[in-house]
Every structure is written in structure tokens, then in C-alpha cells.
Amino acid sequence: MSDALHAEWTKFRTLAGTWWLLLAVAALTVTVSAATAADFHCPPGGCTPQLTGADPARLGLAGVYLGQVVIALLAVLAIGGEYGNGMIRLTLTALPRRLTAFTAKALVTAAAALATAVLAVGGSVLAGWLILPGQGLSAANGYLPLSLRYGSDLRAACGSVFYLTLIALLAYGVTAAVRDAAAGIGLVLGALLVFPIMSAVIPDHVLARHLEQIAPMTAGLYVQATVGLDALPLTPWQGLGVTALWAAGALILGAAVFRLRDA
């Protein structure tokens, strides 16, 4: 297993695009988070929490919405790329135990995603801490600054890191199942976006709420919520659990296909 890990790690780190993608995840997440925070304006009526309904943690971590696209791409390429160029046959010749190869690759992908997510989320929290008080979400108006000293903000930050890692695993599993990188990323992004869009337009509120409860993105990002928790259909950690179930399901499906089908 350690040999397999080493091999996968070597492939991963020597691939031309990898480091650029990792950099893109961090840069995109932090930039979008900062821009979202800087674009926040209090309504004319005032800036109290009741009026704005603003959640500093969600604002400061908004970049995760975009960062997840790149992190999913990273995971898709980690396995889909090998199908694209036929490298997968060489990999399986060297590592005939397919589940070992699959697991090693998944672990390397997850570790890279986790490390990048720490950078991306850490940078976003820092940006939010610097920017948000200037946009009216200040102590004077009754907001706590975005800071990891507070339990809820810490949960939002750690949860976002885990969320990004789970999205990478979800994308990895889906791509292993469809064995094509382009179709893999299309399916993953479709699955992430379809639930919130559907739950927003379905006229039946009960059904919409159920859709949100099972949506990999909507439920998972509940972990970022620090205000209005009572109104959420799930608790923040339960929400992240939904994403974890999706990732687990995708990994099991991917592993089964990887184990059973031709390379």
C-alpha cells in the first residue's frame, strides 16, 4: 500500500497541471470570498442583524462555491486523465490489485484537496476578518468579527475544509464510475447545482425542503451557517454528513466499476 501511495503521489505531483490547479483553488476561493465580503452593503434601513439577516461566516466563505469547481476538476483529472491517455493500463499493470490502486489514488487526491482547502479557507477567513467590519458587520452593529476564536466560526471554517475534501472524493468516485473526465466533471457539477435550483423553484415547500436535505451542496454548506440555525432543515454537521454520504456512495460505485470493468 505504501508503494502504491508513493507511486500515486509521484504521478500526482509531477503532472504539469496539478500545482496550477491547486493554486487556482486557493486563489479563486480567497478572491471570491474577499470580493463577496467587500461587495456587502447594509440596506438603507440600517445594519442590525435583524435587518440584514447576514451571516458573516457564509459571506466570508462564499468563495467555496467556486473553489469546489476547481477542486472537483482536480479530482476528476486525477483519475479521468489516466483514462484519457491510456495511462490507466500501465498503472494497473504495475499495481494489479485494483482496490489498492483505487484507494491509494483516492487518499493522495483527498490529502491534496485537504491541504489546498486549508489554505483556501484560511485565506478566506483572514480576508473576511479584515474586510467585513468595514462593510458594516462590525461590533457596533452587533456582529462578532469572523474569527476562529468562536466555536461557530471554527465549525464553519473546519466544515468548509472537510466539505471541499468530500467534494474531491465525490468527483473522484463519479469519474471512476463513468471512466471519462469530461462526463465526470459534467455530472458532478450537475449534481451539485441541480438540487438547489430545483428546490428554489418547486412550489411545494415541503418537497423543496426535502430536496435541500439530500442535496450534496446545499446540505453540506449548512456547515458554514452561524446564524438562523433553527431555520435550517438540518443541523450544520448533519448537513456535512449528507455530503459525506454522497462521497461515500460515489466512492463505492467508483470502486465497484474500477474493480469489475476493463481499464
Place this chain on the structure above:
Amino acid sequence: MTATAPYRSPARPDPASLSRDGFAQTVRAEWTKFRTVRGWVIGTLIGVLVMAGLGLLASAGGQSSCQAVGSVGPGSGTCPGISFLLGPNGEPVNDSFYFVRQPLAGDGSVTVRVTSLTEQLTTPDSARSNSEVPGVVPWAKAGLIIKANLTQGSAYAAIMVTPGHGVRMQWNYTGDTAGMSGPVSPANPRWLRLTRSGDVITGYDSADGTNWTQVAAVTLAGLPSTAQVGPFTAAPDYTQHAGEGFGGGTSNFSGPSQDTAVFDHLATSGGWTPAPGSRAAWAGGYVGSPQMPGIGGYHQSGGQYTVTGQGDIAPIPSGHGGEADPAVTVSDYLVGTFAGLIALTVLAAASVTAEYRRGLIRLTFAATPARGRVLAAKSVVVAAVGFVFGLAGAAAAVLAGEAITRARGAYAFPISGMAEARVIIGTGVLAAFFAVLAMAIGVIVRRGAATVAVAVLVIVVPYFLAVFAAVPLNAGDWLLRIMPAAGFALQQPYPAYGQVSMFYAPFSGYFPLPAGGGLAVLAAWTAAALALAAYLLRRRDAG
């Protein structure tokens, strides 16, 4: 022995198509490549089905929430009974106001001076209730109106002062032209005049009653010879969009309001001049009814008329969060477009990146050495596929959605066949440009997954973030102005009415750019991507 003629092929292809360099030939080659890959054809069909299916799910998804908002409109309170008053042009309208009128026959002219207009919120639960809040109902109205009859929804033309938008001439609910700017006050009164000449009503405003400026002249087709004429006041619901809803929630304060206007120098002239010695008989009353019983009325002292009223004379915009919330709209049917576009991206990207992956691109360039021509031919093919894809998906979504809405007995917000066709064709155009953009990104990036990710990142994700309020509204508006996602403006089914205060959000089907502007932004991105693709294609190896 008979001499046999040497064999000649019976089919003599036309020489233009024989030429390898013919553009038509290249297009045909690209089309053949596209249609003969079974996975792509299946993908196209699945994409269309997903696009239409999501719309169906949205319009058929269980019981509607109309119980909670059953009081909308003059229909009954339950869901199937929801209906709106329709104006002369067929659009849903509000038409209730306090009217001090008299029936006047033939042509003539009516003049009045407005010296004050004050509004008051009538919301009992607001902290600011029963205190006068100037300017919070920018579209409160007070002025003169000529109306075909006292039935709600009948034709009219009116000239009025408003607290937030100066003097306006409005007619038949959707027409609106600005006159003098600035609010009205005793020190700064406004003179208003309406003149009828046949079917043509002309509105004038003036600061002093001597120097008049024409605001607009409008034709009210079929106006009866005796019309109801006089001063009126109306005050629409007070709404304030408060809070940058994050993660879905946008909060609105709203509630009924009322306004009181003080008129003097009310006089009729021309053919409407009262007989000598008689006094004009002005009668007060509501057209429609006030939201809160007992509000509204007028009293006259000397030449001064103080008129108080509630209500509005305006179109009802479609969309979520507004009055028309329970009505199903074309935007609801088309909600699956984003998913269809993701599928289309995968196909358009694959049409290029699969060639790079399999080395087919070298053969393609051997057959057609002019690489720019290959790019152009590929553009034509994916644009055509994209157009048909979008057109078919949108048409299926709209037609099936309407059938389901009818079957459920839900209320569909009225839309003209013309507007519907525009939205369906617009979706085809959106998909065509988007497919070419994705294809061009594919040439630039040369890897399928990266192409799909980039294409989704520039068009679908901005749309998602803006429409579902995942980023603050302001940022969302900008995303829909500058990103290729601006092209979604082609799907806006109903106009945004400037004269109705509503939160015209992308979520309700209103986009920050007009359809043409959105298309221009998308086209500019597509052109830029194509130019870069052409440049790179010429410079790079066919790797």
C-alpha cells in the same frame, strides 16, 4: 459486336463539393464526425430531456403553496381560483384608486393644481406605522385621470405627481412617460392638465399654470364619447427590499399605504366647460376597493379638494416574492436550462478534445490544412447543434409545462405567444453561442474535463450564484452583466416595469441587462475565445 461505352459513374458530384478546400465540405465532414459518435447523439437527447424534465418537475412538483397567499386577486381564495384582473392589452393589472369624477362627453380639457402629496403607512405591525414617512412609497400617485368607465381594468390615461419620480403621464397600465422632476410641496406646486381630442389624450404639466409643457399624447382606442374624468389618488403597497439575503432568503417589508393629496384650481374647459351658473358636480368613490376598509375619501372646502386613497393603477409584474408569486411563469418551465447547458458543454468540448485525445486532429488537419477553416466549420456545426438543442429543450419544457399547469388547474401568468416564441428562440441562441464558446475553450485547453470545468465556471456558476442569491445581490448583478452568463437575459419572458416597485431579481426571471445586451456580452466572450482559439490553433502543433 456492339461497342460498349466505357463505364461512367452515374452520379456526377457537383464540382464545388468535390473540392477539398470547399467550406461546405469541411462543415459536412465535421457534421459527419459529430453525428456518427453514438455517445454524443445520446448525450444530446439526454441533455434535451433533462432540460425539459427539470422544468416539468418544477411546474408539477406537488401542491402549490397558494393556500398561504390565497388572497391575491379578485378570484376566490383557493389555488385554482387565483386570477388577476387583465388590462386592455391582456396583462395582469392592479386597478383601484380613489376617484373624484364626473362623466364628461366629447372633447375638452381639465386642469388642476396639486400643492401637496403625503403618504402614510397603514401597516399596524411596523414600528413606523401611523407616522408620515415621506418618499417611502415612491410610486404613490395623485393627479388627473380620464377613464373609459368605472370598471376595473378599463382603458385610461392619467397625468400625476409622485413622491419619488416627479410628474408622470401613464396610460393603459404599461405606458409611462416622465414629465417635470422633483417632489411636490406648497412652495413648489405642480399644475396638471389633460386634454381630450377624439381618442387622443394629451397631458401637460406646468410649475406656474401659465407656461405649459406637453408630457405625452396617447391614443386610447375605442374610448367612449362619455368618459369619467377627474382627480384621483392611489398608493401602492409599501415595500422595501431589506437585507442581502444570503443563501436564499431575501427579506421584504411590505404593507398597505395610503396617500393624501391637496388639489385646487380644479377647472374644466373647452367642450367640458360647465354651463353658466351651474357648479361642477364632482362625485367621490373608489374604483375597485381599498385594501383596508374605511380608508379613502375626499372633502372640499372652498376651491380646495383633499383626496385620500389606497391602491394602484399599474401592471402586476410576474415573479417570486411579488403579488403574482403563486402564478407559474415561463421562467419556471425553463429552470432546467442550466443542466442542459452543462450537458451541451460536455458535448461541445468533446467534439474538439476527443480529436486531440485520439490523434484524429492530425488527420483532420491533413484533410483540411487551413486550420482556421476547420475551426469555422466546427463552430458552424456546434452552433447548429446548440441552437436545435436549446430550441427543442425550451419548446418541450414550455409546451409540456403549460399542459401540466393547465391539468393541475394552477394559474399560469399570462404571456403572449410572441413573447413565448422569443424566449424559446432566445434559448436556442443562448445554447448556440454557449456551445461555440465551450468548443473554443476546448481548442484552447485541449482537455475535456478542464474545458467543461472552465465553461461551467464562466456561464453556469455565475448564473447559479446570481440567481439563487448565493452572493450578495449587487455582486450577482455584476456577474450577470460581465460574465458569459449575461446571455441568460435572452430568457427573460416579461418586461420589468419601472413604474412598479418590485424587487426585479434574476430569480424571478428579470436580468440586469436587456436581451440584446446580454447576447452582446455572450457574443463578445465567444468571439474572444474563438480568436484566441484560432491564434493558438495556427501556432501550436496538432498535439
